[in-house]
Amino acid sequence: MHVAGPQDSAAAAVPGSSRLLPLVIALFFAWGFCTVLVDVLIPKLKATFSLGYAEAMLTQFCFFLAYFVVSIPAALLISRIGYLRGIVLGLLVMAGGCLMFAPAASMGWYPAFLAALFVLAGGITIVQVAANPLAAGLGDPARAHSRLTLAQAFNSFGTMLGPLFGSALILAAGVSEPSPGMDAAALAAFRVEQASHVRVPYMIIAAVLVLLAALCWWMRRSPVPEVRAVGHGDYLRLLKIPKLSLGALSIFLYVGAEVAVGSALVNYLIMAGATSSEQSAGNLISVYWGLAMVGRFIGSWVLRFVAPGLVLAVCATGAAVLGLLAATTLEGTAAAVAILSIGLFNSVMFPTIFTLSIDGLGEDTPGGSGILCLAIVGGAIVPLLMGLAADRIGLALALLVPVACYACIAGYGLLVRAGVLDRS
The missing domain is CATH 1.20.1250.20 (MFS general substrate transporter like domains)
Known part of the structure; x- marks a missing residue:
């Protein structure tokens, strides 16, 4: 299937x-x-x-x-x-x-x-x-x-x-x-x-x-x-390919982190003092997703000249740093800028992970694509984990959950860039 x-x-x-x-x-x-x-x-x-x-x-x-x-x-x-x-x-x-x-x-x-x-x-x-x-x-x-x-x-x-x-x-x-x-x-x-x-x-x-x-x-x-x-297709056989299996994990973490941050935006922006009404906070969600659109166009140009593994690692690191700042130190407008700017760094991650993961699969590409699409279920799991964390340690610190996701994705990008997974 x-x-x-x-x-x-x-x-x-x-x-x-x-x-x-x-x-x-x-x-x-x-x-x-x-x-x-x-x-x-x-x-x-x-x-x-x-x-x-x-x-x-x-x-x-x-x-x-x-x-x-x-x-x-x-x-x-x-x-x-x-x-x-x-x-x-x-x-x-x-x-x-x-x-x-x-x-x-x-x-x-x-x-x-x-x-x-x-x-x-x-x-x-x-x-x-x-x-x-x-x-x-x-x-x-x-x-x-x-x-x-x-x-x-x-x-x-x-x-x-x-x-x-x-x-x-x-x-x-x-x-x-x-x-x-x-x-x-x-x-x-x-x-x-x-x-x-x-x-x-x-x-x-x-x-x-x-x-x-x-x-x-x-x-x-x-x-x-x-x-x-x-x-x-033999999915168990394909999952033994490190670049694909780690790529599927990265898709899982990426979609989960993107959705978790987007889901928390209204409550976070009000809590951080960036805005006082739910409607204005809701409007700011469009900035988060709009920056992702802008980043997609920028990324399509950058990827012509820079290795995709490196681009992925830099974007994931940038998202992790912004999330860490929003979780621990920033308030007000600065906090809003940090958390909304994560959208810009999110932009190229999904297509870059997708293409890196199936690179070189040949006739197994459709099966690899299927595995990666199923990994979108991360959008169900990671936000729930963040919600459980928020109930225990507060919404700001719960942002450390997507931060950890982005850190793992950066590691995948660096492994691909170094060619380690090609030799596995």
């Missing part, structure tokens, strides 16, 4: 298929937009349901767990029904997850929100599994990397705009915790009222996703590359 990823070999160019590229780019934007809204949702749910940090991070756990659960079944499904029909199904599942926020808000029940996030993320996973190789195959194979970079830039654009949308509709009214003396009926009414702020933005997103699904269905007969048939 295989999880389709960005490095899958695309089929030869299909005449007329390039006209689908704007639609595929819109898909990258859409799932980036939906994914980053969880960062805005966390402080609202944390206050409404009086959650600890670990409990609040269950949102990210349920969201990214879907990648681990759905990726392989999605790849098998798309191999049977094709790219565009698979995307239609994924978009409808995403819309269904968004619609689930309405009954969750009406019930004022936290587990219902977690279920909605899991379904939404399951749909995103299906769309990603189809859209990555489809983008690579829409046009001249020699320009596949350029098309993917463009699509990923629009994904980052979505992660930059999403927090502004979420802050305006979810955090504009602020966040409120229930009064200690509320009885059961008053508490239930309070939670329903607060949760209702989440309903409208997700209903809007659901409507847009349905329209996108309808457009994809209308274009389902457009010429597209054939879905590549991939065998089961």
Whole structure:
């Protein structure tokens, strides 16, 4: 079994298929937009349901767990029904997850929100599994990397705009915790009222996703590359390759650290005195993700001249230093600058780790890609660990969890740069 990823070999160019590229780019934007809204949702749910940090991070756990659960079944499904029909199904599942926020808000029940996030993320996973190789195959194979970079830039654009949308509709009214003396009926009414702020933005997103699904269905007969048939592969054998196995660990740590920092931003910025309102803190999340978009363009130029292992090590070290400063010494504006600037250093890590890990795999590249895609489940585990730490030692010091992740990634970059893993 295989999880389709960005490095899958695309089929030869299909005449007329390039006209689908704007639609595929819109898909990258859409799932980036939906994914980053969880960062805005966390402080609202944390206050409404009086959650600890670990409990609040269950949102990210349920969201990214879907990648681990759905990726392989999605790849098998798309191999049977094709790219565009698979995307239609994924978009409808995403819309269904968004619609689930309405009954969750009406019930004022936290587990219902977690279920909605899991379904939404399951749909995103299906769309990603189809859209990555489809983008690579829409046009001249020699320009596949350029098309993917463009699509990923629009994904980052979505992660930059999403927090502004979420802050305006979810955090504009602020966040409120229930009064200690509320009885059961008053508490239930309070939670329903607060949760209702989440309903409208997700209903809007659901409507847009349905329209996108309808457009994809209308274009389902457009010429597209054939879905590549991939065998089961010997994953245990591949995991014995040090560059790949350590690369998968680095992907796990990177996604986990990136998501953990993004999830903590609103609460951290208020705690550090960088801003006084949840809405303004939510707006600053767009800076974190916007810097990642800027860094991606800068990194694509730098990587022409500097060894990727060295670039990875420098970026991971920079992120670790900034996280350490934010955790231990800085306050106010300086703390905000430090933690938001981590986004700039995050930018090139995922694609750099991905390409380094599969370098030289040859016919085993699809299997290696599958292993790396499954490692995205780090986005479920690391934020939860950070939440557990925050409940015990405070949110600032809990940033040492992603700092440790970045330090390990820097070590991987240095090992690759030194050629140690090539000789293993």
